[in-house]
Amino acid sequence: MAKKKTAEERRQRAAELKAQRLKEERRRKILTITGVVTAVVLVVGLIAFLVFMEVRSRSVSNVAEYDVSSYEHVETGQAVDYEQSPPVGGDHWSAWQNCGVYPEPVTPEFAVHSLEHGAVWINYAPDLPEDQVEQLVGMYSAGDYLVISPYEGEMEAPIVASSWGRQITAETADDEMLQRFVRLYERGTDVPEPGASCSGQVAETQAEVATLLSGQGAEGEQGTEGEGGADSEEGAEDQPVEEEE
Incomplete structure (x- = not known):
C-alpha cells in the first residue's frame, strides 16, 4: 500500500x-x-x-520663388539687366564664379552661372557687423557649392541667399530659415545644370574682372569672345576670364 x-x-x-x-x-x-x-x-x-x-x-518658410524663363550665354562683358536684386537666375556669361568666400562683391553674370550649377549665393550688406560676416564665412567648407560675398546693390534685408529661381532674406547670420535654405538648396538638382562644376573658372572679384575687361578693350581686343557668347552650354566649352600676361 x-x-x-x-x-x-x-x-x-x-x-x-x-x-x-x-x-x-x-x-x-x-x-x-x-x-x-x-x-x-x-x-x-x-x-x-x-x-x-x-x-x-528641410522645411523652409518665407522663400520667394521666381520663374527663370531665359538662361542663355551672352557675350562676356555685356551687362545683364536682372529682375531681382541680387539675381536668382537668367542670362549669364560663359564662365562661372568659383564657389568660395570673397571679401569684395563678385560679378553677377558669373555668379548666376554658378547658381545654374546648383550653388547658393549668399550676399550681405557691406556694413553688416563683422561678427555676422564671420558667421556667414563659417558656413563655408572647401568643396561646398556656396558663394559668399558682400553686395552693393539694393537688397530687402542685410542678408539675402539665392539659389536658382529662389531667394530668402535674413536679418542675422544665425537665422534658422537661412540655415535650412542652404542645407536644402546647396548642390540643388532642380537647376539647368545639376552636378556641373563650381570651381576652376573665375576667382576674381567684380572690380578685378572690370579691370581685366577694360584692359583687354584698351588693347583693341574684341572683348572675350573666345570665352563664350554661345547660346547654350552645348558645343561651347566654358573658359575663365584670363589675366593679361
Missing part, C-alpha cells in the same frame, strides 16, 4: 513539474514577444522621429 502511494506521489510530482515547466516556457515566450514588440516600437518610433526632424530641418 505504501509503495502504491509513493508511485502516485511521483506521478503527481512529475505532473506538477511538467505544468510548472510549461508555465515558465509560456512566460518566457510572452517576455520574448513583449521584448521584440517593444524593440520594434522603439525602432519605428526612432525612425519616425528622425524622419520628422529631417523633414523639419
Whole structure:
C-alpha cells in the first residue's frame, strides 16, 4: 500500500513539474514577444522621429520663388539687366564664379552661372557687423557649392541667399530659415545644370574682372569672345576670364 502511494506521489510530482515547466516556457515566450514588440516600437518610433526632424530641418518658410524663363550665354562683358536684386537666375556669361568666400562683391553674370550649377549665393550688406560676416564665412567648407560675398546693390534685408529661381532674406547670420535654405538648396538638382562644376573658372572679384575687361578693350581686343557668347552650354566649352600676361 505504501509503495502504491509513493508511485502516485511521483506521478503527481512529475505532473506538477511538467505544468510548472510549461508555465515558465509560456512566460518566457510572452517576455520574448513583449521584448521584440517593444524593440520594434522603439525602432519605428526612432525612425519616425528622425524622419520628422529631417523633414523639419528641410522645411523652409518665407522663400520667394521666381520663374527663370531665359538662361542663355551672352557675350562676356555685356551687362545683364536682372529682375531681382541680387539675381536668382537668367542670362549669364560663359564662365562661372568659383564657389568660395570673397571679401569684395563678385560679378553677377558669373555668379548666376554658378547658381545654374546648383550653388547658393549668399550676399550681405557691406556694413553688416563683422561678427555676422564671420558667421556667414563659417558656413563655408572647401568643396561646398556656396558663394559668399558682400553686395552693393539694393537688397530687402542685410542678408539675402539665392539659389536658382529662389531667394530668402535674413536679418542675422544665425537665422534658422537661412540655415535650412542652404542645407536644402546647396548642390540643388532642380537647376539647368545639376552636378556641373563650381570651381576652376573665375576667382576674381567684380572690380578685378572690370579691370581685366577694360584692359583687354584698351588693347583693341574684341572683348572675350573666345570665352563664350554661345547660346547654350552645348558645343561651347566654358573658359575663365584670363589675366593679361
